[in-house]
Amino acid sequence: MENLVSPVLVLxxxxxxxxxxxxxxxxxxxxxxxxxxxxxxxxxxxxxxxDKIGKVPTIKVKEVATGEVVEIxxxxxxxxxxxxxxxxxxxx
Numbered sequence: 632m633e634n635l636v637s638p639v640l641v642l643x644x645x646x647x648x649x650x651x652x653x654x655x656x657x658x659x660x661x662x663x664x665x666x667x668x669x670x671x672x673x674x675x676x677x678x679x680x681x682d683k684i685g686k687v688p689t690i691k692v693k694e695v696a697t698g699e700v701v702e703i704x705x706x707x708x709x710x711x712x713x714x715x716x717x718x719x720x721x722x723x
Contacts (some may be wrong), residue, residue: 677706691722 681687687704692711694701700722703711711719 654697671707677704693722694719 677687687706689702689704689709691702692708693699693702695718701719708721
């Protein structure tokens with residue numbers, strides 16, 4: 632038992648780590664590209680709506696923590712409801 636770790640075992644672990652890193656990086660950059668494409672599609676759709684009906688409808692929203700009231704577009708309100716359902720309320 633002179634060598635506790637054989638060179639073959641080290642090589643196998645190194646190759647395994649390389650494969651895992653490559654797969655994770657492909658997944659990350661692929662997902663990143665998908666998100667960019669989705670954002671571009673949302674912006675193009677919003678521009679199309681603006682071209683067809685004029686201004687995108689807006690609503691007033693109040694942030695619960697600060698009480699600040701802001702006016703945002705309807706699609707922004709939908710995004711806020713999905714991401715932060717308890718942080719914002721609609722003001723009529």
